[in-house]
Amino acid sequence: MWTKTPNSTLTPQDIKRYNLMIWKFIIGCFAFVVLIILLTSFEIFGKLPSFRDLENPKSNQASEIYSSDKEVLGTYYIENRSNVNYKDISPNVINALIATEDKRFYEHSGIDFSRIFTIFLHNLLGSKQGGSTITQQLALNLFSDKGREHNFYKRIPQKLKELITAVRIERRYTKQEIITMYLNTVDFGAYSTFGIKSAARTYFNTTPDKLSPDQAALLVGMLNGTGFYSPLRHADRALARRNLVLGRMAEAGFLTDGQAEEFKNKPLGLDFNPIDHNDGLATYFRDVLKRNVQQIFEDKSINNNGVPYDLDRDGLKIYTTINSTMQEYAEEAQKEYMRVLQNQFNQHWKGISKWKTIANFKLLLDQGMRRSDRYRELRAEGKSDEEIKTDFDTPVKMNLFTWKGNIDTTMKPIDSIVYCKMLLRNSLMSMDPTTGYIKAWVGGINFEHFKYDQVKQGTRQVGSTAKPFTYAQAIDNGYSPCMIIPNVPVTISGFGPDWIPGSSDTRPGQLTLREALAWSQNWITAAVMKEVGPVEVAKLIKTMGVTSPVPPYPSICLGTFDASVYDMTGAYSVFANHGIWTEPTYLLRIEDKNGNVLYENKPKVVQALNEQTAYVMTYMLKGVIESGTGSRLRYKYGLSNPIGGKTGTTQSNSDGWFIGITPQLVTGVWTGCEDRDIHFRSTSLGEGANSALPIFALYMKKVYANSELGIKKNVDFDPPKAPLTITLDCNAYKQQQPGTTEADKKLSF
Structure with a gap:
């Protein structure tokens, strides 16, 4: 700009000079911008994306988990x-x-x-x-x-x-x-x-x-x-x-x-x-799956040009066998019944001193305190044991799980540990016995508050759900389900100290093997174990897919070993699948974000049992439902279709089990507290028929009601291709002369 006096005038030279100055300024600014752009393009001010970066732009993309019915179960993401x-x-x-x-x-x-x-x-x-x-x-x-x-x-x-x-x-x-x-x-x-x-x-x-x-x-x-x-x-x-x-x-x-x-x-x-991550379907399953996928990548050296895949950033697609509808039914069944069972448990313990009644209760609380995040944080701050104890005795605001929803409350941290110790836990797994595909996986009662998976990570004593393994070994040796055995105490020697099993429910007289299994009779089961031997039974259990230790002792016939719901459900699938064990499978394949297959799962298949033996065992297990410990499936829940199964209750009612088999689904359910010392004090409440079977029943009723799932209600187990050589008709069996069968000759009491 310029000023001029009233008498001043601009000469053509002034105008030309001013115009030149303006154009120089404009051109200079333009040249400066061009220079800056050129310097930027030459990366003077920092690196620009390369051609390769432009062709393959990176972004933190969530990996998606797909169910078998093409629903997104969840994602892993930053x-x-x-x-x-x-x-x-x-x-x-x-x-x-x-x-x-x-x-x-x-x-x-x-x-x-x-x-x-x-x-x-x-x-x-x-x-x-x-x-x-x-x-x-x-x-x-x-x-x-x-x-x-x-x-x-x-x-x-x-x-x-x-x-x-x-x-x-x-x-x-x-x-x-x-x-x-x-x-x-x-x-x-x-x-x-x-x-x-x-x-x-x-x-x-x-x-x-x-x-x-x-x-x-x-x-x-x-x-x-x-x-x-x-x-x-x-x-x-x-x-x-x-x-x-x-x-x-x-x-x-x-x-x-x-x-x-x-x-x-x-x-x-x-x-x-x-x-x-704490919400949605199959939260426990998704957590187990993530660690499994990471392990597969590590074991098989699957990477992206030398860089390890990151499930939280690389946008992988993980295809699973889980059916979202069946998963929803399983979670609903658990929630529906565990609310009722927890109320029974609370009423059962109402007014009873836990300190006087529960063995090692003080030790259990101390262990619970030391395992808590709060304890680890206080210890990291350098707090002494006395200061930590004071902290745990000081009321604070906290969020607690209940079956009516999470609640905010004020409570001493040590009392919250007591509260959690007295909560019943539960898990369920359901699979197709022919393909091995797992359809539903409920690893616990609430992933937000209790992260530990009880389907595959956790193992518990299996109780009477182990008995079918001993009977299967006997059937494989030629015994008939109609064989009659006296229900009397048995002593087994030669495997350490003499073993004489107890029995809380003893039916007098003589029972057939099918009746003995139906009513879960310990003495007859032990008698069969005495004949077939613990070494062969332990070997069979391992062949049927149980990966936890199974020592070859006579007591394994009553389920004194520990196993996971995952392994036990897989083992029972052998009975429903013509004696073939198909590895329980939940991961089908993994693809990168562009659809390239990184991994495809091929489950193992083993002929674990003779086909005829497996079929006879389905007949034996149906007896449990028709007239035995699982009969409430019929009289209370109205499931009269072909279903086999076995209840299981461990010592002191610490664990309740039910494993049910149908031609198309095998489902295992476990219920118990975090610590085995905390349990129902009566078998009528703590037995598997009350603590686990109802969840199976509610789940199956929902499954059968949905015809789109293709699980048919009135389909029975297919007989073996070859003519059956084992007698199932007990009237025909009775007409045989006593002591003439090879199996009868082997038995001695």
Whole structure:
């Protein structure tokens, strides 16, 4: 600028000089910008994405776990991000995004120069429209680890890098690919929700292709500030922002004015469905699966060009055998009955001193305290034992699990340990015996509060569920289920001290083997063990898939060894599958984010039992349900179809088991407290028929009621292909002369 006096005049030379100065300034600024851009492109101000980076943009993408019925069971993530294809995104989302963020998206090549020059005007008019195109925002999302810089001097070179990267992106990708990548990378706030697929599921419990204009407008509107426009915390702001986006969609011609007004009058309509590692179906299963996949990658050296795969970042797809509907039924059955059983347990112990009644109760509490996170944190702070004890005796606010929902309360930490010790735990596994595919896995009562999985990680004494193994060995040796044996005490020698089993339920007289198994008679089971020998029975148990130690002692016939629900359910599948043990399988295959198969599981198959023996054992196990310890399946729950099974109750009622078999499903259930010293004090409540069988019954009733699952109710076990040589007709068996069969000759009492 210049000043002039009233009498001064500009000469042509002055005008020429001033014009030259202005042009020099403009050219200088332009040259400076070009120089800065050139320096940026030569990476003077920091590294730019390489050609390879542009072809393979990295983002923290959640790995997804798929059920056999193609539902997403859950995800592993640092950022809850799942990619989606362009064709699976509703046009409403794309229209809302373009109308709001980048009207000239289809016209520019990464940089909208007209928008840059008018950005100040937009802001002055109140539209608050940024200068970055969708492509520039994508460049920032993909290739800037720190996000948008807030320091002005750092933001300038970052902005220049965005411009260059945006142009490079436009050269390598189509507009559809760019908008898809953008929608797969943006942050939608709550619970680290990234990408339109996760956002649709989190906020509206739907998929991106089904988002309506108002839903799309809400999500796109949030991109201007996920915290400020959060529909959870600031519903009024979110509503106003949504309506602004709807207005812009109308201005751009994507909606009519009438449609926009109609959608503006709708409420937010949230169906909030947060994704959390502690929520959703199959939480225990997902935790076990993650560690299993990581171990597979390590053992088989599966990696990405030498870099280990990261389940939380690499967007893997993990396909499992779990059926989401059956999983839901199993969890519902557990919740329905364990609420009732826990109430029975609480009433059973009401007014009873735990300190006087429960063995080692003080030791159990001390162990529980020392295993707690609170104890470890206090110890890490250098607290003494006395200070820690004082802390555990000082009431604090805490959140507790109950079968009516979590509750916030104030309690001494030591009392919370007592509370948790007195909670019954439960687990269930259900599998197809022919394929080995696991359909449902319930590893505990609440993953948020009790992380330990009781299906595969935990082993407990199996009790009478071990008895069928001894009977199977006898049947394989030629014994008939109709063989009659006196129900009298038995002494077994030769395996250490003489062993004389006790029996809490003794039916007098003589019983057939089938009746003895049905009524879970210890003495007759021991008599059979005496004949077939513990070494052969232990060998059979291992062949049928039990991986925990099974010492060859006579007492294993009564279930004194420990095993997991996973192993025991798999072992019982041998009876339902013609004697073939098919390894219980829950992982089918793993793919990378591009669909390349990284791993495919091939389960092991073993002929563990003679086919005829297996069929006879299904007949024996059906007797448990027809007239034995599992008969409440019929008289109480109305399941009169072909079902076999076995209850199990360990010493002092510490563990309750039920394993049920049908031609299409084998299901194992266990119930007990964390510590075996804490249990029901009466067998009528603590036995497997009361503590485990009802969950099986409720689960199966739900399964049978859903015909789409294909589990047929009235299908019986298939007989062996060869003619059956073992007598099942006890009337025919009685007509034989006593002592003439080889098995009769072997028995001596």
